[in-house]
Amino acid sequence: KQEVTQIPAALSVPEGENLVLNCSFTDSAIYNLQWFRQDPGKGLTSLLLIQSSQREQTSGRLNASLDKSSGRSTLYIAASQPGDSATYLCAVRQSGATNKLIFGTGTLLAVQP
C-alpha cells in the first residue's frame, strides 16, 4: 500500500532564503506526482506536476524534482517571500488503472518578513 510522507512537518525561514521541501513515497510504481499549496481553510492550488518519466519541472521560483527509483521528490523554493507561507502537499498517482491521488502529510511553511 502506497504511503506518502513529507518532512519536515513544519518549517520557518526568514524572507529571501532558498528552501527545500521533501516528499517520500514507498511504492515507486507511480504515474505522476503533483505538488499543491493549501492556504488555511482554503482549497488546494496545483503548483507543479511531474510525470514519472521526468526528472524535474520548473515554474517561476519553484522547481520540483523526482527520483522515482528512490521514492523521493523535492520542491525547491527560491528567494522565499512571506506570501509563500502555506501548507505544501505532495500527492502521487499510482501506475495502472487508477487516477486517484494519494496525499502526503504536508509541510507547514512560514516565511518570516
Add this chain to the structure above:
Amino acid sequence: EPEVTQTPSHQVTQMGQEVILRCVPISNHLYFYWYRQILGQKVEFLVSFYNNEISEKSEIFDDQFSVERPDGSNFTLKIRSTKLEDSAMYFCASRAGGGETQYFGPGTRLLVL
C-alpha cells in the same frame, strides 16, 4: 482562469440528516473527484466519476454516499445519513480528458452535530 467552484462553503447539520454538497467542475473537463480532509489529517480520496459512472471508490465511500452529475455542469456528493465522523472539509476536483493535473475547488466545510 477557469476554476472549480463549490457550494455551500460551510454547512452545519444534525446527525442522521442528509446533506448534498455541490460542485461545478471546470467546463469541458471529463473526470470528476471527491476528496475529504478531516481536521489535522491527510487529504483522502473518496470517489472518481467518468462518463456518468463511478470509475473508482475508496473504502470510505460506503452505501451512505452517492454521487451524481444531474446536468451538464453540476457534480454532487450526497451523504444520506450523516455521522459525527463525516465532519470534514470536502473537496471536489476535475481533470481534462487529455490532461493529468487535477484542479481542486475551495472546499465545503461540513460540521455534523
